[in-house]
Amino acid sequence: MEENRVRVLGIAPYEGMRLLMTNLAEEFPQIELTLFVGDMERGLKIAQNNFSGGFDVVISRGGTAQMLRKNLTIPVVEIEITMYDILCALKLAGLNAGRAAFISQAQAKDTMDMLGDVLDYDVDSFIYSMEDLGGLEDTLEAVRSQDYAVILCDVFANTTANRLGIKTFLITSSADSIRQAYRSALLLWSSLDQMKRENGFFRQLISGQSSDTVVFRSNGELFLSTLEETTSELSELLRQEIPESLQHSRRRITRTLNGMLYSIQIQLVPSDQETFAAFYVTARKNPLPANQTGIRFFSRAEAEKMFYDSIFSYGGMIADYQDQITRTNQSQSPVVISGEDGTGKKSIAQILYIQGAYSSNTLVSVNCSQLNEKSWAFLLEHVDSPLSDSRNTIYFSNIDMLSREQLHRLLAALEDMDVCRRNRVIISCVCQPGENMSRAGAMFADKLCCLSIFLKPLRSEPERIPALVNLTLNHINMGLSRQIIGVEPEAMAMLQSFSWPHNFTQFRRALQSMAASSPENVFTAAHVNQVLRKERHVASFTSAEEAAFPLDLNRTLDEITRDIARRVTEESGGNQTLAAKRLGISRTTLWRLMKE
Numbered sequence: 001m002e003e004n005r006v007r008v009l010g011i012a013p014y015e016g017m018r019l020l021m022t023n024l025a026e027e028f029p030q031i032e033l034t035l036f037v038g039d040m041e042r043g044l045k046i047a048q049n050n051f052s053g054g055f056d057v058v059i060s061r062g063g064t065a066q067m068l069r070k071n072l073t074i075p076v077v078e079i080e081i082t083m084y085d086i087l088c089a090l091k092l093a094g095l096n097a098g099r100a101a102f103i104s105q106a107q108a109k110d111t112m113d114m115l116g117d118v119l120d121y122d123v124d125s126f127i128y129s130m131e132d133l134g135g136l137e138d139t140l141e142a143v144r145s146q147d148y149a150v151i152l153c154d155v156f157a158n159t160t161a162n163r164l165g166i167k168t169f170l171i172t173s174s175a176d177s178i179r180q181a182y183r184s185a186l187l188l189w190s191s192l193d194q195m196k197r198e199n200g201f202f203r204q205l206i207s208g209q210s211s212d213t214v215v216f217r218s219n220g221e222l223f224l225s226t227l228e229e230t231t232s233e234l235s236e237l238l239r240q241e242i243p244e245s246l247q248h249s250r251r252r253i254t255r256t257l258n259g260m261l262y263s264i265q266i267q268l269v270p271s272d273q274e275t276f277a278a279f280y281v282t283a284r285k286n287p288l289p290a291n292q293t294g295i296r297f298f299s300r301a302e303a304e305k306m307f308y309d310s311i312f313s314y315g316g317m318i319a320d321y322q323d324q325i326t327r328t329n330q331s332q333s334p335v336v337i338s339g340e341d342g343t344g345k346k347s348i349a350q351i352l353y354i355q356g357a358y359s360s361n362t363l364v365s366v367n368c369s370q371l372n373e374k375s376w377a378f379l380l381e382h383v384d385s386p387l388s389d390s391r392n393t394i395y396f397s398n399i400d401m402l403s404r405e406q407l408h409r410l411l412a413a414l415e416d417m418d419v420c421r422r423n424r425v426i427i428s429c430v431c432q433p434g435e436n437m438s439r440a441g442a443m444f445a446d447k448l449c450c451l452s453i454f455l456k457p458l459r460s461e462p463e464r465i466p467a468l469v470n471l472t473l474n475h476i477n478m479g480l481s482r483q484i485i486g487v488e489p490e491a492m493a494m495l496q497s498f499s500w501p502h503n504f505t506q507f508r509r510a511l512q513s514m515a516a517s518s519p520e521n522v523f524t525a526a527h528v529n530q531v532l533r534k535e536r537h538v539a540s541f542t543s544a545e546e547a548a549f550p551l552d553l554n555r556t557l558d559e560i561t562r563d564i565a566r567r568v569t570e571e572s573g574g575n576q577t578l579a580a581k582r583l584g585i586s587r588t589t590l591w592r593l594m595k596e
Contacts, residue, residue: 005032006189011060013039013155019481021178028182039155040064049225057185062154063105075188079173079181081108083115089152089171092485098149103157140166167316169474211282214238218275238279245277294370298363303350311504312347314475315468328451329356334425336445338437339455342505345428353393358424362392369398380413390422397428400440411447458500465496476515484515490525498532510535565593
């Protein structure tokens with residue numbers, strides 16, 4: 001590395017900015033760039049965790065940049081929200097008439113107000129402070145109650161709005177905004193003697209260690225970490241060990257987290273004015289035992305991360321079911337969630353857990369389609385089975401994939417072990433078009449006296465598709481280095497008329513495919529038609545709910561064989577030659593099976 005290169009730490013609040021910053025950095029050969037994705041407190045933790053990296057300047061955006069500036073001793077350059085950035089968001093939102101709301105921190109308000117005056121937009125600006133986050137939620141709720149056609153937000157306000165189920169549009173940063181930030185970083189670059197002195201202490205602290213090092217002050221404040229930013233959960237686990245560790249000069253412990261086994265050596269390190277607790281961490285993968293295949297364990301933070309990435313969060317679909325979810329959570333009765341494939345049953349189960357009484361405990365996910373003989377025995381017979389625990393949320397998905405014997409055995413176990421009284425039990429089943437619940441789901445609902453939530457298919461509300469398209473594209477743009485800013489009217493009509501047999505899962509995947517392959521920053525009718533044509537002929541069982549029409553195994557072998565032959569022929573577009581080739585039989589044999 002050349003000594004005169006500027007070491008820049010980039011904290012991008014979303015993935016699309018990280019990609020754009022990476023590409024544009026090639027235009028500035030004098031910059032050596034290290035990039036992470038993190039917003040607000042998470043971005044600050046990343047910067048603090050990497051503080052020993054000898055960086056000369058930090059680049060970030062909005063509230064994250066303001067927070068970094070207050071907490072770091074090296075220069076922080078802010079990627080400003082420009083008029084062009086706001087115009088792109090307004091274009092994507094399709095604001096032609098009506099009022100718009102703009103919610104951000106104070107530094108972007110003047111830009112928005114000036115743009116509104118110049119272009120005669122009816123825009124109300126609202127500012128919030130990081131010192132009053134409750135005020136941000138109140139502002140969002142107040143804006144929701146008013147008749148705004150479009151709500152534009154910066155990253156933190158957009159994330160908060162998604163959590164509250166409010167539809168908003170994120171203002172993303174353009175290439176010119178990031179180029180200007182790089183130029184400012186080069187102008188601000190200077191050496192920091194204080195950081196060099198601290199780095200000398202850091203080198204002494206971790207000298208001779210081949211493991212990761214995490215150092216806390218005695219009050220639990222993180223002082224130094226060599227962990228990747230994705231392991232912040234491990235940092236929290238270590239922080240819980242500080243009180244006990246302060247009673248011993250040296251200590252060794254072993255902990256497991258997210259399928260990893262951690263061997264941890266703890267040492268107290270005195271400094272001039274205080275004592276630090278240093279954790280030296282060695283990790284190795286702790287493979288999921290064969291007897292637990294299909295059984296997974298999630299914390300509330302993990303469940304929230306999965307939910308906020310779903311269309312039920314960023315698309316505001318959760319609002320349709322929030323009242324029912326709230327009423328359902330007033331009781332600890334078991335719940336059956338039913339709907340066609342891809343209607344979001346997993347997302348509803350996650351929000352029931354997140355908002356439920358046992359959210360501080362574990363979410364146990366049992367995917368019945370993945371259970372093997374060993375994991376089935378572990379679930380029903382082992383002393384460490386999650387069915388033996390208490391005050392957890394247990395989610396059984398794909399119960400339609402169980403045989404009749406397995407269904408009865410699982411029901412018997414839930415009743416005999418009193419699982420539903422000690423835990424919150426959630427069950428999901430996949431029903432066919434025109435049904436409200438599958439046969440297996442009805443059996444559980446009847447035997448366990450379950451409450452029920454039915455999820456509507458996407459095709460039942462085609463008028464909502466334009467808004468869902470724009471919100472989904474806004475979410476997808478966060479992961480792209482370029483921005484999709486709209487859809488041609490004819491292309492939108494195609495999306496509205498499509499049947500979406502696999503509902504929201506297929507809808508999101510199709511839009512991701514269109515965004516990745518679109519030659520323009522606006523979806524054209526020709527491009528949408530090309531992608532939808534593929535969707536009509538591909539059996540897209542890509543959701544965690546598996547097939548939309550699970551095989552009923554409680555029939556004779558001849559009936560099951562005939563059903564398989566019929567399905568494969570339908571998936572092959574009626575082409576019997578192709579279907580026979582896929583099944584490994586002759587076309588004559590296939591014809592005979594279809595006629596029986």
